[in-house]
Amino acid sequence: MKLLHVDASAKGERSNSRALGRYFIEQLQAQGLELEIDYLDLAREAPAAVTEAFAIATYTAPQARTEQMRQTLAASDVLCERLLQADACLFAMPMYNWSMPSSFKAYIDNITRTELTYLNTADGIVGQLSRQKVLFLTSRGADLRPGNPMAWMDALTPALRAAFAFIGVQHPQFVDAQPLQFADPQARGEALERARGELLQVARQWAA
Ligand SMILES: Cc1cc2nc3c(=O)[nH]c(=O)nc-3n(C[C@H](O)[C@H](O)[C@H](O)COP(=O)(O)O)c2cc1C
Numbered sequence: 001m002k003l004l005h006v007d008a009s010a011k012g013e014r015s016n017s018r019a020l021g022r023y024f025i026e027q028l029q030a031q032g033l034e035l036e037i038d039y040l041d042l043a044r045e046a047p048a049a050v051t052e053a054f055a056i057a058t059y060t061a062p063q064a065r066t067e068q069m070r071q072t073l074a075a076s077d078v079l080c081e082r083l084l085q086a087d088a089c090l091f092a093m094p095m096y097n098w099s100m101p102s103s104f105k106a107y108i109d110n111i112t113r114t115e116l117t118y119l120n121t122a123d124g125i126v127g128q129l130s131r132q133k134v135l136f137l138t139s140r141g142a143d144l145r146p147g148n149p150m151a152w153m154d155a156l157t158p159a160l161r162a163a164f165a166f167i168g169v170q171h172p173q174f175v176d177a178q179p180l181q182f183a184d185p186q187a188r189g190e191a192l193e194r195a196r197g198e199l200l201q202v203a204r205q206w207a208a
Pocket of ligand 1: 095
């Protein structure tokens with residue numbers, strides 16, 4: 001299985017989402033899956049933000065693009081290709097200010113490309129990522145699980161769901177480790193344990 005593994009925490013060794021991502025990969029391997037991992041660390045290699053040149057080039061038909069437009073889109077083309085070649089994707093990230101890290105938003109802006117990750121057909125938009133298994137692994141300081149007073153502030157889950165549905169991901173899976181930073185040690189430990197349990201379940205499903 002070709003796995004695209006993307007990390008987005010600004011933290012390195014201290015990061016919970018990175019550690020949980022590594023745990024998930026270990027569980028996949030423990031299930032006997034042979035992984036070919038393509039790793040992308042958005043904290044080290046943040047995709048470029050949208051520029052005017054990008055905005056014009058991306059909506060110019062491929063055959064009408066100038067050489068300069070092609071160069072403007074080259075890095076984004078590579079990110080799209082890496083995604084399209086994957087059989088499965090693990091996107092690990094912390095919640096920052098109720099949504100995603102800006103590097104991951106820039107990533108989405110780079111991989112949402114007409115005639116590459118989605119087709120504009122007479123019948124409407126056809127996302128090209130329908131083949132891939134997708135897991136979003138998020139870490140949160142607060143407890144935004146359904147039923148909690150702050151649950152409505154989770155703008156991360158719907159944003160990820162919408163952006164990836166547009167490019168064809170119909171059934172993404174979510175494992176959200178919460179509450180971490182703003183919890184007492186016992187609640188934090190339980191949250192990590194719960195997340196590891198859910199990751200094990202997903203690993204078993206992917207291997208089945
Ligand atoms: C800049 C910043 C913004 C954050 N915003 C939120 C937030 O809006 N809601 C929340 O629950 N936690 C928030 N947190 C806490 C992180 O989501 C939490 O510590 C998470 O475990 C970090 O994941 P990591 O260890 O992989 O970096 C924020 C942390 C930082 C550094």
